[in-house]
Every structure is written in structure tokens, then in C-alpha cells.
Amino acid sequence: MTWDEALSLFYGQQVSLNRAGRTIAAYQTDLNQFLSFAADRLGVEPEELEVARVDLRTIRAFFGLLAEKGLARKSIARKLAALRTFFKFLCREGIVTVNPVRRVASPKLGRKLPDFLYAEQVEKLMRSPVQDTVLGLRNQVLLEMLYGSGLRVSELVGLDRQDVDCEAGLVRVKGKGSKERVIPMTAPCRGAVNRYTSARHDREEALLLNNRGARLSARSVRRILDNLVEKAALECHVHPHMLRHTFATHLLDGGADLRSVQELLGHEKLSSTQIYTHLTRERLKEVYRGTHPRAKA
Numbered sequence: 001m002t003w004d005e006a007l008s009l010f011y012g013q014q015v016s017l018n019r020a021g022r023t024i025a026a027y028q029t030d031l032n033q034f035l036s037f038a039a040d041r042l043g044v045e046p047e048e049l050e051v052a053r054v055d056l057r058t059i060r061a062f063f064g065l066l067a068e069k070g071l072a073r074k075s076i077a078r079k080l081a082a083l084r085t086f087f088k089f090l091c092r093e094g095i096v097t098v099n100p101v102r103r104v105a106s107p108k109l110g111r112k113l114p115d116f117l118y119a120e121q122v123e124k125l126m127r128s129p130v131q132d133t134v135l136g137l138r139n140q141v142l143l144e145m146l147y148g149s150g151l152r153v154s155e156l157v158g159l160d161r162q163d164v165d166c167e168a169g170l171v172r173v174k175g176k177g178s179k180e181r182v183i184p185m186t187a188p189c190r191g192a193v194n195r196y197t198s199a200r201h202d203r204e205e206a207l208l209l210n211n212r213g214a215r216l217s218a219r220s221v222r223r224i225l226d227n228l229v230e231k232a233a234l235e236c237h238v239h240p241h242m243l244r245h246t247f248a249t250h251l252l253d254g255g256a257d258l259r260s261v262q263e264l265l266g267h268e269k270l271s272s273t274q275i276y277t278h279l280t281r282e283r284l285k286e287v288y289r290g291t292h293p294r295a296k297a
Contacts, residue, residue: 001095003035003049010089018178020154030082037062051090056100059083063104073107080106113278114245121234122147122246126188128232137196138208138216139224144189145171146225146240150247150265151183152176153218153240159207161197166190175266183264248276253283 007028014024038058039046066076083101090096117125126143130136145151145159155173163172169185185193193207206215221240229238244265251261262273289295 001051002047003038003051003054004047006051006086006090006095007031007035009093009095010086013089020176026078027082027085030079031086034059034062034079034083037065052096054100056103059100059104076107080104113282114249114275115236115242116246116249117234117236117238117242119250121236122250124232124234125228125238128228131195134196134199135211137192137199139228140192141189141196142208142216142221142224143228143243144186144192146243147247148186148189149173149183150244152244152266153221156240157208157216157218157221160205161207162205164193164207166193173266176268179266181263181266245276248273249280249283252276252280 010031011024011028014027035046035049038054039049041058041061042049042053044053063076063080066079080101083104087096087099087101091099126140126147129139129143131140142156145156146153149171151171151173152175155175158174159171164185165171166185169187169190170182171185172180172182174180200209202209202213204213204215208216210216210220218240225238225240229236248261248265251264252258258270258273258277261276262270265273267273
């Protein structure tokens with residue numbers, strides 16, 4: 001079977017598993033990059049490359065080239081994960097009998113602690129939207145949802161009015177892999193949603209609309225947040241996911257248990273949530289070093 005034929009089957013399987021569009025697109029980019037390299041190395045046209053011809057040497061040469069070019073270890077690890085997933089699929093389907101990726105070691109990754117905002121910075125940001133316009137009220141909802149409920153930006157822009165129950169103080173979110181979870185809303189968030197929806201005179205299902213009356217996009221959220229950060233005079237770059245990091249960090253700082261935070265964030269694995277415990281430990285060390293007389297010395 002050719003590589004292209006195998007890819008078509010693989011992408012069909014990924015769609016049937018409800019993989020996120022961005023995940024499938026990333027697989028496509030990484031696997032096509034490897035295809036170009038492997039075809040050139042083996043001296044065949046890309047559309048003629050047979051999957052059975054791809055061996056361990058070819059795969060190691062590919063990742064060796066990426067390392068020589070200075071590609072970040074995280075990016076290399078992502079491309080390796082794409083190949084692993086692809087070849088596991090080929091083996092399960094009986095398309096190949098040997099998985100050449102099994103013997104390729106993953107690059108060691110230094111674990112970068114996520115950026116977050118301090119409570120006073122969050123308060124300044126929350127005061128930045130103008131409260132006497134529909135768009136200003138929308139921006140308040142945007143901030144309250146990202147920080148108060150820890151939503152991913154994709155989850156935020158996917159919300160419909162019916163997903164939000166202000167009376168119960170709950171929001172129903174469709175996360176990665178179309179998995180639904182229900183998250184509490186803060187009192188300020190409930191108030192912001194009520195003010196915003198009351199000020200609207202439309203019948204659109206989407207909770208957040210742009211200035212043309214269509215559903216707000218993830219790109220627009222980033223642009224709006226940049227403007228609000230500038231207005232709040234925060235001396236740092238703030239991206240939407242940073243407010244999710246801040247949500248988790250402040251919960252743990254306040255005494256929340258790790259399992260509860262995992263459920264609120266919608267993390268499938270506890271290890272994804274544990275990075276925030278490292279973050280809070282680093283904060284404690286920083287406070288200790290800055291305040292204890294012996295530590296200062």
C-alpha cells in the first residue's frame with residue numbers, strides 16, 4: 001500500500017474517533033513532511049512510496065536532520081508522536097507487520113512552567129472593559145469565562161446561549177474529543193452574562209458575537225484580549241490560555257485538590273494537571289526567598 005493510500009485510511013479513522021480538526025491538521029502537516037523526506041531519501045516519487053519501505057534508518061535520519069536544523073525538542077516530539085500514532089494504526093490494520101518507530105526514543109523535554117497572572121493583575125484586567133456598550137459587556141463575559149471558569153478559547157467561542165444556566169450558576173462545555181463537562185460560574189460571571197444577553201436584540205444562538213453579529217472567532221478573542229491588556233496597562237503579554245493557567249494556579253493556591261482541578265479543566269490525565277503543583281511550589285520558594293531574613297542573606 002502506498003503512503004497516500006494509508007494516510008487516507010488513517011485520516012478517516014481519526015475523523016470517526018472525533019479527533020479535533022486541529023489535531024488532524026497537525027498530523028497531516030507532520031506526516032506529509034516525513035513523506036517528502038522519505039521519498040527523496042529512498043529515490044521515489046512521494047505518490048509511489050510504499051509504507052513497507054519505511055524503515056528505522058529512514059526515520060532516524062529524518063529526526064537527525066530536524067535536530068541538525070535546530071528544531072525545538074517539543075516540535076520534534078510532536079512529529080514523532082504523529083508517526084507513532086500512524087504506524088500503530090498501520091499495524092492494527094495489518095497494513096504493515098513491523099513498527100519501525102517503536103525503537104525511536106523520544107527527546108527529553110525540559111518542563112516549562114506555565115505563565116500566570118497574580119490576583120492584582122487579574123483585577124486590573126477585569127476592570128478594563130467598558131460597561132456601557134454591548135461589545136464592552138461581551139468583553140466582560142469573555143474575561144470572566146476564561147478566568148472564572150478556566151475555559152479553553154475554543155470552548156469559549158463554541159458556547160451557545162443554551163449552554164449557560166445563570167440561575168444554577170453552571171456552564172456546559174464541549175471540550176477536546178467532543179467530551180462535555182459542566183463547570184461552575186462565578187457570581188461576577190453570571191452577572192456579566194445576564195447584562196450582556198439583556199443588552200442584545202438578536203436571536204443568534206451563539207453566546208459571544210462579533211461586531212457584525214456573527215459568532216466570535218478564536219482569533220478575535222486574542223485580538224480583544226490584547227486590547228484589554230493594553231488598556232489595563234499590564235506589563236506582560238497575556239494570551240487566552242494564560243487565563244486558564246491562572247484559573248488553575250489560583251484554585252490550587254486557595255487549597256483546591258488536584259483531582260477537582262483536573263475535572264474542572266477537563267484534563268484526561270492527572271499528569272497534565274500536576275504541572276500546576278510545580279508552579280505553586282516555585283511560587284512558594286520565590287515568596288520564601290524574598291521574605292525570610294535567612295533566605296535573603
